[in-house]
Amino acid sequence: MTVQRHLDKELRQVNEKLLLMAGLAEAMIHKAIKSLLERDESLFEQVNTDEKKVNLLEIEIDDICHKLLALKQPMATDLRFITSAMRIDTELERISDLAINITEGVARLIKQPQLKPYIDIPRLADLVQKMVRDSLDSFIKLNVNLARSVLTRDDQIDDLCDQIFRELLTFMISDPSTIPRALQLVLVSRHLERIGDHSTNIAENVIYLVQGKDIRHHIEENGTRRR
């Protein structure tokens, strides 16, 4: 896959800004979960600051892409690159929103005694952070195999989420005083699960971009149904 020479500079700029966005989004997830584990609300402010940067980057990337579309009449491959970039920046922005949602849950959780040692939630967070990083890397490197590997991790995420859900359900049923905290933890795990979903959206876009094949609603070769 080659790009039109005269667009090189602008497309590199888009790549750099997307990398920045993904790095910030990843850091936001990390800090949000760290604030839960260390019961440290001082991290919220950093997460909020990062979110503002992510929002600005989304607008900047969209502006560059609109200008390219309007002024440079990009050809087939560049065109698909540009429309993909405009989709991917939205996914990254939604991921950063979800990190904010997590801090909102954490703010409630750390006002109360810790319900249980956190093992599965940080594991889930690590997995989805890696999905964010790898999905964006697969875009930058146009690496379809890496993109496919992101898609296959979806099941692992779902299983881990179900496990977290069942464990918290047991807590709630055996001791109703745990219900508000357990519910918040269920919601935190759902936010993480959705971050995984956004990463698979990015990976699907990469496959579309490279192969010109829209797999978003098709049956994958391994039989996995992608919605």
Added chain:
Amino acid sequence: MTVQRHLDKELRQVNEKLLLMAGLAEAMIHKAIKSLLERDESLFEQVNTDEKKVNLLEIEIDDICHKLLALKQPMATDLRFITSAMRIDTELERISDLAINITEGVARLIKQPQLKPYIDIPRLADLVQKMVRDSLDSFIKLNVNLARSVLTRDDQIDDLCDQIFRELLTFMISDPSTIPRALQLVLVSRHLERIGDHSTNIAENVIYLVQGKDIRHHIEENGTRRR
């Protein structure tokens, strides 16, 4: 706002397909909630069939838009229209995914006795269905006031969701046997809330399209912070 004459036909086609998508998405929400209220799982199949139609429409719209961008060199306003349409079809597709998620919760709920008379959840569903319809209407008619009215409904949705959450929490705490059902209802209400969020994303795109002003991350005039 005018469109380039030679794109009229294609842009009308995009509009028609978006309208179809929005109609299907609305119907899916309606049927998903109807299956809860009437404990009727025969509706699931219809919702699944609708989802497949929505997925196909998304691909068709993206194809038309890509072809327009590649072959017709659309000017400023048309260009923004086309990139907006490509964002909006993604939002509608996500809404249809959420309707599927709701039926998955309903499938579990209707296997057990009904926890309580459902009043707030159908109300919430009606509100978000109207948000879907109005956000798409605001796009078709390029009606900024209608788009703004969608944005203002977000707070109402959040309040109703909080109320549902608190009521279900009371159920869970006073009778732990209600926990699994109450949890499913919490998740159903969260899915509806997210459908509202996707509608506000559509409305924000309309304002951007018409005013050329990106309000996605700015403070609105009434002081409402939009994330």
